[in-house]
Amino acid sequence: MLKESCGVFGAKCFNGKCVFDFLYWGLVAQNHRGHESYGFLTYAGGFRRHVNVGLVPQIFGERYSRWRGFLQGSVGIAHVRYGTSGDRSSLSRLNDAQPMISSYAGEKIGFAFNGNIVNVNELRSRLKASGDSGAGCDAAVLSKILAISVGDGLMSGVEHCMRNVEGAFSAVCLRSNGELFAFRDPLGIRPLSIGESEDGTVKAFSSETVGLDINGLRFTSDVEPGEIVVFNKDGVVRERLVKKDRTAFCAFEYAYFARPDSMLNGKYVYSVREDFGRNLGRRFRDVVEKSDVILSMPETAEDAAYGLHEETGLKWERILRRHRYVTQRAFILEPSERVSTIDKKVNIMNGRLKGKKVIVVDDSIVRGDTTRTVVRKLRRAGAEKVYLFITFPRITHPCFYGVDMATFSELIGFRFDEEGVAKQVGADGVFYQPLEDYVKATGMGFNELCLACVTGEYPTELAQKMAEAAKASKDVKDERRIYERTELTGREWSA
Ligand code: SF4
Structure with missing residues (x-):
């Protein structure tokens, strides 16, 4: 399983009401996008900020009132983080927690973002050259550059x-x-939606539409790629500052990151995932015919399993269940923690699988360690054959845009073909959804999606160069994130 980048929320109450309630629930609804830290920043004549490590805590009663009393004001931003830049110690997690505040020429700007900066080393060098320490994670660098530019x-x-x-x-x-x-980068790689209350007095930004839903706000539109949207005392100002001839929305959001009840680019994620399952059923009917039952990895693969069941009529049994309060998403964890967490997280109802040939639907295979753990558990529970149906096509290349799979060596799909992956994870077969089926189900076009981790074709120039250089270099086993390797991100590549 994978680490996610982050989730953001921002709101302005034009009626002067306290914004904290919207920020708090906006983050709770999006906590799946980042478990490392959370933070709030409000404005009430001056900034009020609170950040901490871990999940957004459950607060109620007097404690909730205290937070609300401190985080005053009718406008604010909030953030949940999983870092794809910088180190992972607790102190760093706290230092890198967002929203951050940067100042320049007497103005302060609070900043929170979802994504990852590819040319961070170059930007850091530019900051250093202009007398800044240039230190910090990519959010700190971008925050400073923004403050200077604004x-x-x-x-x-x-x-x-x-x-x-x-x-x-x-x-x-x-x-x-x-x-x-x-604002959103010109390729619109990560989502960002806008919503408002029925009477229009509260307007908000949210990474996913679930952050709007929980607050009773209705979705009105997305922030377009390359667009800035401003909520100020005069109302709303929108301007498309940069327009490219293509977009590159992260295709992986559909398979894994987003909540099923979120809407991405006009489609509910759950319905896209159901189509993924139907596609798998149509493509691999021969495997379905020799299987006894469909299982699904809780919870991101459940909608696809339902689609597969609907398409083929094969029984779907929810024999794999999640321990609800083991909240970590395994992809987000350190390698040493990942296997034991998935072992604790997924429970198998014993006695239901003896001698059965099972299809397990999952969203993706990144490193293979969590899949291997699940296959081992299924074998122990008596499964005779284990076939893996994977909704996201084989991941063969690293991501530089906010998913923490930033080296070639960690990707099992880079090192092995389908057959090799099956062998490595102990399955009797691995069946990936073909790319064209995947894209069609999203309702997007090839030139509207980022598919770099599957195709090796990156939508930005430096990312392409870095991937090719890293692949060609003899030390493809290097475990450092490629965009943090200064020898691969040299300034000679800067624009
Ligand atoms: S490389 Fe893959 S995970 Fe990263 S943004 Fe592109 S599609 Fe998403």
């Missing part, structure tokens, strides 16, 4: 960032005059 004007400053920062960034920002704005 010194020349909001629109031109954000446009400067869009043109000079390579990577994925869906950001929400708060100015020290109480203005709230959000």
Whole structure:
């Protein structure tokens, strides 16, 4: 399983009401996007900030009132993080927690983003050259660059960032005059939606639409790729600052990251996942015919398993269950923690599988260690044959845009073909959904999606060069994230 990048939320109550309730519930609904840290920043004549490590805590009663009392104001931003940049110690997690505040020429800007910066080393060098320490994770670097750029004007400053920062960034920002704005990179790699209350007095940004739903806000539109949207005292200002001839929305959001009840690009994720399952059923009917039962990995593969069951009529049994309060998503964990967590997280009802040939539907295989653990558990429970139906096509290349699979060596799909992967994880067969089926189910076109981790074709220039250089280098076993390797991200590649 995989680490996610982050989730953001921002809201402005034009009626002057306290914004904290919206921020808090917006984060709770999106906690699946980041478990490492959370944070709030509000504005009430000055900034109020609270960040901490771990999950967004359950607070109620007097404690909730205390938080609400501290995080005053009618406008604010909030963030849950899983870091795909910087180190992972507790202290770093706290230091890197967002929202962050950067200042320049007397102005302060609060900043929170979802994504990952590819040319972070180059940007860091530029900051150092201009006298800044240049230290910190990619969020700190982008936050500083934004604050400096906005010194020349909001629109031109954000446009400067869009043109000079390579990577994925869906950001929400708060100015020290109480203005709230959000923007998305020109390729629109990570999601960012806009919603409002029925009477229009509350307007909000949320990575996923579930952050709006929980607050009773209705979805109105997405922030378009390359667009800035400002909520200020005069209302709403929108401007498309940079327009490219293609977009590159992360295809993996559909298979794994997003909640099934979120809507991405006009489609509910659960219905896309059901289609994934139907596609698998049509493509691999011969495997279905020799199997006794469909199982699904809880919870991201359940909708696909339902689609497969509907398409083929094969029985779907929910024999794999999740221990509800083991909350870590295994992809988010350190390698040493991953296997034991999946072992504790997934429970198999014994006695139901003896001698059975089972199809297990899962969203993806990244490193293979969690899949191997599940297959082993199924064998122990008596399964005679284990066939894996995987909704996301084989991952053969690293991601530089906010998913923490940033080396070749960690990817089992880079090292092995389908047959090799099956052998490595102990399964009798691995059947990936073909790419064209996957894309069709999303309702998007090939030139609207990022598919780099499957095709090796990156939608940005430096990412392509880095991947090719890393692949060609003899030390493809290197475990450092490729975009943090200065020898691969040299300034000679900067624009
Ligand atoms: S490389 Fe893969 S995981 Fe990363 S943004 Fe592209 S599709 Fe998403």
